[in-house]
Amino acid sequence: xxxxxSHRDSDxxxxxxxxxxxxxEREHDELNHAADYSTRQASMSAADRLRRNIxxxxxxxxxxxxxxxxxxxxxxxxxEHQIGGKEDIRAFQMGACLAQDPSKYxxxxxxxxxxxxxxxxxxxxxxxxxKLMYIVIILCSTCAAxxxxxxxxxxxxxxxxxxxxxxxxxxxxxxxxxxLLNAAPYLCCATIGCxxxxxxNNIFGRRGTIFITCLFSALACFWQGFVNTWWHMFIARFxxxxxxxxxxxxVPIYAAETTPPAIRGALVMQWQMWTAFGIMLGYVSDLxxxxxxxxxxxxxxxxxxxxxxxxxxxxxxLCFVFFCPESxxxxxxKGRHNKAYESMCKLRYLKVQAARxxxxxxxxxxAESEIELGRNKVVELIAVPRNRRxxxxxxxxxxxxxxxxxxxxxxxxxxxxxxxxFTPISALSASLxxxxxNWVFAIPAVYTIDTFGRRNLLLATFxxxxxxxxxxxxxxxxxxxxxxxxxxxxxxxxxxxxxxxGEGPVPFTYSAEAYPLYVRAYGMSLATATTxxxxxxxxxxxxxxxxxxxxxxxxxxxxxxxxxGFFLVLLFxxxxxxxxxxxxxxVFSVPTHVHAAYGLRQIPYFIKRYLLGQHVEPExxxxxxxxxxxxxxYDYDPEKPITG
Numbered sequence: 001x002x003x004x005x006s007h008r009d010s011d012x013x014x015x016x017x018x019x020x021x022x023x024x025e026r027e028h029d030e031l032n033h034a035a036d037y038s039t040r041q042a043s044m045s046a047a048d049r050l051r052r053n054i055x056x057x058x059x060x061x062x063x064x065x066x067x068x069x070x071x072x073x074x075x076x077x078x079x080e081h082q083i084g085g086k087e088d089i090r091a092f093q094m095g096a097c098l099a100q101d102p103s104k105y106x107x108x109x110x111x112x113x114x115x116x117x118x119x120x121x122x123x124x125x126x127x128x129x130x131k132l133m134y135i136v137i138i139l140c141s142t143c144a145a146x147x148x149x150x151x152x153x154x155x156x157x158x159x160x161x162x163x164x165x166x167x168x169x170x171x172x173x174x175x176x177x178x179x180l181l182n183a184a185p186y187l188c189c190a191t192i193g194c195x196x197x198x199x200x201n202n203i204f205g206r207r208g209t210i211f212i213t214c215l216f217s218a219l220a221c222f223w224q225g226f227v228n229t230w231w232h233m234f235i236a237r238f239x240x241x242x243x244x245x246x247x248x249x250x251v252p253i254y255a256a257e258t259t260p261p262a263i264r265g266a267l268v269m270q271w272q273m274w275t276a277f278g279i280m281l282g283y284v285s286d287l288x289x290x291x292x293x294x295x296x297x298x299x300x301x302x303x304x305x306x307x308x309x310x311x312x313x314x315x316x317x318l319c320f321v322f323f324c325p326e327s328x329x330x331x332x333x334k335g336r337h338n339k340a341y342e343s344m345c346k347l348r349y350l351k352v353q354a355a356r357x358x359x360x361x362x363x364x365x366x367a368e369s370e371i372e373l374g375r376n377k378v379v380e381l382i383a384v385p386r387n388r389r390x391x392x393x394x395x396x397x398x399x400x401x402x403x404x405x406x407x408x409x410x411x412x413x414x415x416x417x418x419x420x421x422f423t424p425i426s427a428l429s430a431s432l433x434x435x436x437x438n439w440v441f442a443i444p445a446v447y448t449i450d451t452f453g454r455r456n457l458l459l460a461t462f463x464x465x466x467x468x469x470x471x472x473x474x475x476x477x478x479x480x481x482x483x484x485x486x487x488x489x490x491x492x493x494x495x496x497x498x499x500x501x502g503e504g505p506v507p508f509t510y511s512a513e514a515y516p517l518y519v520r521a522y523g524m525s526l527a528t529a530t531t532x533x534x535x536x537x538x539x540x541x542x543x544x545x546x547x548x549x550x551x552x553x554x555x556x557x558x559x560x561x562x563x564x565g566f567f568l569v570l571l572f573x574x575x576x577x578x579x580x581x582x583x584x585x586x587v588f589s590v591p592t593h594v595h596a597a598y599g600l601r602q603i604p605y606f607i608k609r610y611l612l613g614q615h616v617e618p619e620x621x622x623x624x625x626x627x628x629x630x631x632x633x634y635d636y637d638p639e640k641p642i643t644g
Contacts, residue, residue: 061367062100070096081337095355118349126262136324141274143251148278149310156286156428160303165230175543183539184237189532193245200246206254206327217243218314225308257329272505273442280435285309287428381519389588390514393573397507398527400565402534404503405558408542420488421481437493441500453577454506458569461502466562468495473555571596
């Protein structure tokens with residue numbers, strides 16, 4: 001029997017309503033493990049009802065409004081902000097109706113045949129976009145490649161600058177400084193860079209922030225090619241963090257604010273894919289400059305060219321970022337509605353499309369500005385159980401993205417292959433192989449993440465990543481050189497095959513959708529800071545860890561963390577695939593201990609169904625809430641009874 005975490009009670013007026021059984025003050029005892037489950041009745045507090053009302057408003061502020069009301073609102077908005085002439089006012093009248101539900105364009109009266117054709121094509125062929133929209137997509141993809149290349153060129157460069165700086169030994173000083181130089185950008189990101197995102201965006205806008213951060217990246221990469229001491233390299237790479245941190249947060253925001261909803265999710269996914277492409281380019285650069293000989297007066301020209309080459313994609317971004325329009329939402333946040341509409345018109349085929357998206361953006365900003373819960377949103381993030389459970393799941397996947405061990409390979413694979421018996425040129429070639437695997441297998445993730453689900457992907461890939469980490473580590477014990485090097489490469493490549501569709505794309509996608517909208521910015525800030533912090537921890541510790549524990553112990557350490565990650569996901573990470581904001585509220589309203597018990601019960605279910613071939617019905621932890629007694633929409637007042 002499926003568990004249903006909703007029940008009905010009656011208020012003083014006798015009106016029936018649907019409520020969650022789980023709330024901050026009174027959580028249920030764990031349900032019986034038998035087929036039947038019982039729940040204790042509990043009333044939803046006024047604060048909880050207010051939060052749900054807020055989520056409903058932010059999910060669609062235009063819900064339950066008539067087309068006549070929407071047309072009036074659209075016309076008033078255009079007139080109030082002096083946007084265009086009669087044609088533009090008509091566009092906002094039509095656009096306001098379309099904004100309520102873009103998929104129901106055929107129910108809006110007054111659209112021309114050409115407008116209907118374009119709107120229909122937008123639904124049936126989502127990648128049919130204006131040329132300028134594709135330039136924006138190329139910009140965002142190139143920015144991701146900038147980031148990947150910034151991270152990867154050090155993989156090969158360190159093979160050559162360590163002897164020049166006198167830190168190529170196995171002593172504590174050498175391994176510590178090697179880790180520090182690799183980790184310097186991420187130290188900057190976690191402590192300073194990420195926290196500059198908001199002021200940079202407020203002052204310079206999205207395009208300006210992208211330009212400044214890519215300028216930082218280009219200058220820092222160029223700077224790295226001229227250093228002669230380890231501390232000078234540390235300063236240059238620390239400065240690189242000012243380019244990586246704010247850019248990693250700003251580019252996805254810019255993509256989300258300029259692209260239509262139909263392709264928005266795919267672009268978020270492509271950030272990971274093109275970052276992997278940039279990492280591959282970094283390995284290509286390492287291999288390309290390997291045999292460059294020193295010139296008179298220049299020592300280490302090969303590694304200097306490797307480190308400086310990462311500036312090239314940043315220069316490409318600098319050259320064409322201002323050919324793209326500024327984010328319409330940023331213009332609106334500054335009160336420049338006319339400029340926001342002009343910017344949106346450049347990114348859409350028709351004015352009704354631009355008016356639709358601009359009007360909805362304005363309405364959403366208005367709804368957000370009206371939200372006042374009387375508590376600090378950071379406190380809300382931790383104190384409210386629904387938000388706290390989302391934060392727990394988000395932090396688990398963000399932490400495990402680093403502690404699955406992928407960046408040990410991304411930053412140190414050439415040294416790992418050298419330790420396994422490869423020659424330097426073979427080590428760089430093998431690293432390039434990992435880069436190709438990492439990028440190629442990130443491409444199907446655009447499909448698999450919405451087909452198999454976030455949780456299922458992680459549950460399937462964590463055990464495999466642990467297996468291949470163990471395989472890689474113990475391959476170092478093989479005495480025969482050819483077999484040893486082959487097994488090390490195979491283990492690392494297979495790990496990449498599992499990582500790319502799983503822990504690669506899932507963390508940022510999951511974190512972006514798990515939080516309620518009113519605290520999402522704070523939740524994402526926490527998630528971003530977490531991933532950079534543990535990136536720093538992993539980068540700085542690997543040289544010392546692999547020296548103290550040997551490579552076998554180092555890989556076994558991260559293999560064990562993958563096993564831990566499997567159980568953390570099993571117990572504490574609900575599935576979010578394909579769920580609306582209201583359904584996510586229900587999912588994260590299930591108490592942590594109940595979801596953990598459900599996760600444990602999935603183990604015997606899996607054994608019976610997939611290993612023993614028995615016909616066993618899957619257990620459903622939650623059912624869709626019954627909303628037949630009333631729709632919780634934009635006009636819902638939590639203090640008034642819901643009438644059917």
